[in-house]
Amino acid sequence: MSKELIRLADCVMAFDDEVVLDKINLSIRDKEFLTLLGPSGCGKTTTLRIIGGFQTPTSGDVLFDGVRINAVPPHKRTINTVFQKYALFPHLNVYENIAFGLRIPKADAKGNKTRLPEEEISRRVTEMLEIVNLKGFEKRRTTQLSGGQQQRVAIARALVNRPKVLLLDEPLGALDLKLRKDMQNELKRIQKAMEITFVYVTHDQEEALAMSDTVVVMDAGRIQQIGSPEDIYNEPKNAFVADFIGESNIIDGIMRTDGVVEIFNRRFQCLDGGFEKDEAVDVVIRPEDVDIVPEDQGQLKGTVTSVTFKGMQYDIIVDFYGFKWLIQTTDLSPVGSRIGIKIDPDGIHVMKKSEYSGMFGDYSSYSEEYEEISDASCGPEEEDGGDEE
Amino acid sequence: MKNKLSWFAVPYVVWMALMVVIPILIMVVYSFTTADFEGTLDNFAEMGSYASVFLRSFRLALIATLVCLLIGYPVSYWMAHEGPGFQRLAMALIMLPMWMNFLLRTYSWMSILENNGLLNQLFQAVGLLDALGVDYIPLIGTSGAVVLGMVYNYLPFMILPIYSVIVKLDHSLLEAARDLGADGQLVFRKIILPLSLPGVLSGVTMVFVPSVSTFAISRLLGGGTQMMLGDLIEQQFLGGAYDPHLGAAISMVMMVIVVVCMVVMNHFGEGEEQAVML
Numbered sequence: 157m158s159k160e161l162i163r164l165a166d167c168v169m170a171f172d173d174e175v176v177l178d179k180i181n182l183s184i185r186d187k188e189f190l191t192l193l194g195p196s197g198c199g200k201t202t203t204l205r206i207i208g209g210f211q212t213p214t215s216g217d218v219l220f221d222g223v224r225i226n227a228v229p230p231h232k233r234t235i236n237t238v239f240q241k242y243a244l245f246p247h248l249n250v251y252e253n254i255a256f257g258l259r260i261p262k263a264d265a266k267g268n269k270t271r272l273p274e275e276e277i278s279r280r281v282t283e284m285l286e287i288v289n290l291k292g293f294e295k296r297r298t299t300q301l302s303g304g305q306q307q308r309v310a311i312a313r314a315l316v317n318r319p320k321v322l323l324l325d326e327p328l329g330a331l332d333l334k335l336r337k338d339m340q341n342e343l344k345r346i347q348k349a350m351e352i353t354f355v356y357v358t359h360d361q362e363e364a365l366a367m368s369d370t371v372v373v374m375d376a377g378r379i380q381q382i383g384s385p386e387d388i389y390n391e392p393k394n395a396f397v398a399d400f401i402g403e404s405n406i407i408d409g410i411m412r413t414d415g416v417v418e419i420f421n422r423r424f425q426c427l428d429g430g431f432e433k434d435e436a437v438d439v440v441i442r443p444e445d446v447d448i449v450p451e452d453q454g455q456l457k458g459t460v461t462s463v464t465f466k467g468m469q470y471d472i473i474v475d476f477y478g479f480k481w482l483i484q485t486t487d488l489s490p491v492g493s494r495i496g497i498k499i500d501p502d503g504i505h506v507m508k509k510s511e512y513s514g515m516f517g518d519y520s521s522y523s524e525e526y527e528e529i530s531d532a533s534c535g536p537e538e539e540d541g542g543d544e545e
Numbered sequence: 546m547k548n549k550l551s552w553f554a555v556p557y558v559v560w561m562a563l564m565v566v567i568p569i570l571i572m573v574v575y576s577f578t579t580a581d582f583e584g585t586l587d588n589f590a591e592m593g594s595y596a597s598v599f600l601r602s603f604r605l606a607l608i609a610t611l612v613c614l615l616i617g618y619p620v621s622y623w624m625a626h627e628g629p630g631f632q633r634l635a636m637a638l639i640m641l642p643m644w645m646n647f648l649l650r651t652y653s654w655m656s657i658l659e660n661n662g663l664l665n666q667l668f669q670a671v672g673l674l675d676a677l678g679v680d681y682i683p684l685i686g687t688s689g690a691v692v693l694g695m696v697y698n699y700l701p702f703m704i705l706p707i708y709s710v711i712v713k714l715d716h717s718l719l720e721a722a723r724d725l726g727a728d729g730q731l732v733f734r735k736i737i738l739p740l741s742l743p744g745v746l747s748g749v750t751m752v753f754v755p756s757v758s759t760f761a762i763s764r765l766l767g768g769g770t771q772m773m774l775g776d777l778i779e780q781q782f783l784g785g786a787y788d789p790h791l792g793a794a795i796s797m798v799m800m801v802i803v804v805v806c807m808v809v810m811n812h813f814g815e816g817e818e819q820a821v822m823l
Binding site: 208231235237240256 | 715718720721722724726731
């Protein structure tokens, strides 16, 4: 475990009377890839802007290497940002865009301003262009570049300054799916190679899981859960996290005793414990953790109401006693057929009841919800007002 | 027709042909002919004696443009960074004088600048004139008065284009520059200034061109001592020195000089845009 580099302590951000961030406590370790994940308006971009110095928290502290930096302006922080729409300087070519930060005279401890010699600038810009695979693009105007290329210029422009931390605000939002996947790998590679702390903002849970060391799930200005991608997926803390990360069936249950949870009046073995006896809980069952068996062998019995072919698997909706589940299976069960299911103990995850209980995890309105999900993952979304007019 | 709507441009094209292209052609013909319409270059040769008028016109117009720029840029910058309510108010105040007739406005300046006008009365009242031992301070009839008239009348044409460029600047560019280590001064010099150059160029054009060719301002505020190209040309068409052929030739030369200036300046602007060094 590397040491802590940035700490947000009880950070509150309020515009007028609207609280955008509510007592955020977050520790970012040196050289880690940390992702702030959440839906539009959850406060993730505001958190990023506080770290970057573009916003000062209404209350609370921002610490960098143990020093309070609330009042330090962005240009004096050893943090650089890749902006959502890249914000490349249109009047400068690729080379000058990347060299921008290097050309700025730096003051040393005595206040003497020094400039980097031109050879040093040229060497570092060229090196950076190689890292982002844009050799030979030096003289191009940024307006002549494709989205992916602009993206890489923006990353090079930030990284050439060798910051301690790189902030990325939905940097892949405007790219198409194929390019996104490539850039995800690229970013991960760069982060490993340059050993820089990345703080990454996205609303795309798949991206967050694939790239991060640590995922911070946010909603409504609060941190819902902090953990490794595996933790977040396998041990969601509440119904919001379970629903936002991947697909989940979330069912009301009663914890009878450690290792035994009751849903639909049937007892299931599980691995969770530490609850009160007979405590009401939310039970998460991932669609891929359900085994389909003949009806008479099933722990639960239901009717298939809808089947969607997804390439690798079928997404089927099964009606159990009026509650609809999403199940992913490689075997086709036609609409109307009766099936039974079995769930292994490690396929059941029990969560405490929360304010989100009952809001998610029911697939009764399956088709509409699916459309919403696919909408959300293809368009870049504006957050916190954005700068579009 | 690629676009059905382009038919709507036909009246404009006809109008431009009738009112711009044909008059310019007539001017060209006049400038190269005598009163009997025989080809000659005498009109251009004759112009040498008016060199001082050319010089004064361009000098005063340049000064007025510079003053407009020095006032207009900060004002535009300030306006663009205030709230939308203030911007509307400032815009209304800038446009307000334009609702008054141009001549009327310039006449008002006469009564302010006259030897016994408002300003001199004020100087009298505060005892300035007595202290200096003079009856009045000469304001009207000076080149300063002419420049003042130009600046007063054409300042909005400098402010508006600069303002509209600055107000549309992408805010994330300024944040990106700060993020990369630029302080306020550097952000201005390396981002805002170069990106607002197109507005500056059109402002300069819109002030310089009417300034260099004005005749009302120089006549009313210059008191006949500050003859400019506009006055000279007007005299050739309407005044005592009636010679439309010479007038056309002077207009031609002025037009060519202005066009050359603008082309050079725009070219310089583009170069500037491409490589802004520290």
